[in-house]
Amino acid sequence: MRDDPTVVDLVTRARDGEKSAWDELVERYAPLVFSVCRRYRLAQPDIDDVGQSVWLRLVEHLPGLREPAALPGWIATTTQRECFRLIRATSRVEPIDLAESPEVPEQAIAEEEVLRHERRTILRTAFAELSRRCQVLLALLVQDPPAPYDEISRRLHVPIGSIGPNRARCLTKLRQTPALALLAADGPDGFDQGTRG
Structure with missing residues (x-):
């Protein structure tokens, strides 16, 4: 996942001024920005500002980004810093940041x-490769609360007794x-942690 050729290609094309590459970068990493902001419990207008x-x-730093594959880490770290800047600017009391404890450095959190984010993206890609019927079944089973x-x-016009076997097949x-095969190849904890988030 670290040397994702898609990220390298998008960064290269965005540097060259290709608008579609820029749009795809924003679409791909907007959920990462959002998830970092939500961890700091920012309101939606503040999330938009960050x-x-x-x-x-x-835009300012893309031309100087030495390692295009490092873009996701750069985005996460920059988002954290922008969250801190916003919190400091909008509060009279210095916020207590649980993420800045000596045991957990900022880089590790990023x-x-x-x-x-990468695991969720891979899981969404894998989910999209399933048949519509499997997508609906699994979505109904994992919604909160499950259907x-x-x-x-x-809804699926199947006997109740066939739901479990169908779930297992899906x-x-x-x-x-192929998407989850890549994630599984990434290490023993890749699939387990990626499916929980």
Whole structure:
């Protein structure tokens, strides 16, 4: 995931002024910016402000980015710094930042956030490779709270007794998608942590 050729290509094309590459970078990493901001419990207008600041800083720094593959970490770190700047500017009391404890350096937090984002992106890609029927079944089973089996039976026109076996088949297909195969190859904790987030 670290040397993702797609990220390198997008950064290169965006540096060359290709608007579609820039748009794809923003679309790809806006959820990362949002998730970092939500960790600091910012309100939506503040999240929007931080996001604008992050993208502005990226425009300024993109030409000098030495390692294009490092872009996700740069975005996570810059988002954290913008969150701190906004919190300091809008409060009279210096905020207590639990993330800035000596045991957990800022870079480690940014790295964790980037990995979580990458795993979610891969999982969404794998999910999109499933049949529509499997997508609906799994979505109904993981929504909060999960749909009752009688509702699933009605919506999918299947007997209640076939829901469990169908779920198992869909999960097997999900694990076998090329996207999740890449994630599993990334390490023993890749799939487990990626499916929880």
